Amino acid sequence: NAGVTQTPKFQVLKTGQSMTLQCAQDMNHEYMSWYRQDPGMGLRLIHYSVGAGITDQGEVPNGYNVSRSTTEDFPLRLLSAAPSQTSVYFCASRTTRPSRPNSPLHFGNGTRLTVT
């Protein structure tokens, strides 16, 4: 059981470049989300999805796009990277089944992104 898989593990971009951070989960979780972790800032929610075709903004959505075409995948797109987007990005998922109302979030191991 792979859980939540994030690729790549590391990425260096130049300002203005675009890229997609990949996230896949094999637990059939309905809810998926993206967080960024910055020093002294904790984990901040970027975007989330409660199911295929449904996405919504979190606390810090600017500069990021998401889509959810399948239950398994939830890619995060940076259309024009900026140095302020240098961070560690975590994808997380959980079930929303009523039988498990307090199921915790399961996190991937992160993507460390540097924008120069």
Next chain:
Amino acid sequence: DQQVKQNSPSLSVQEGRISILNCDYTNSMFDYFLWYKKYPAEGPTFLISISSIKDKNEDGRFTVFLNKSAKHLSLHIVPSQPGDSAVYFCAARIGGSNYKLTFGKGTLLTVNP
């Protein structure tokens, strides 16, 4: 406005002693609280949780206490072990169909042998 606060960036304890990590929250709508543990170069992993209808939850060496009137929770680790050295994040959720978690900034716990 930070709704979940962990005011101690770091904590150092001796092996075998008790570690107490604290967390305060401001949003009275939060009804479920979780602690996550994070090692370097890994994602956070779930440790223990507590519902607002309880004031204590235990799991082995880990106990979480909730004081709703003070909007305060704490994580106790007894006895502390060197392998417990990690960053600990407090998180909170508003109930119902809201699945979003709000995290604190984390506390780095170092357990010295």
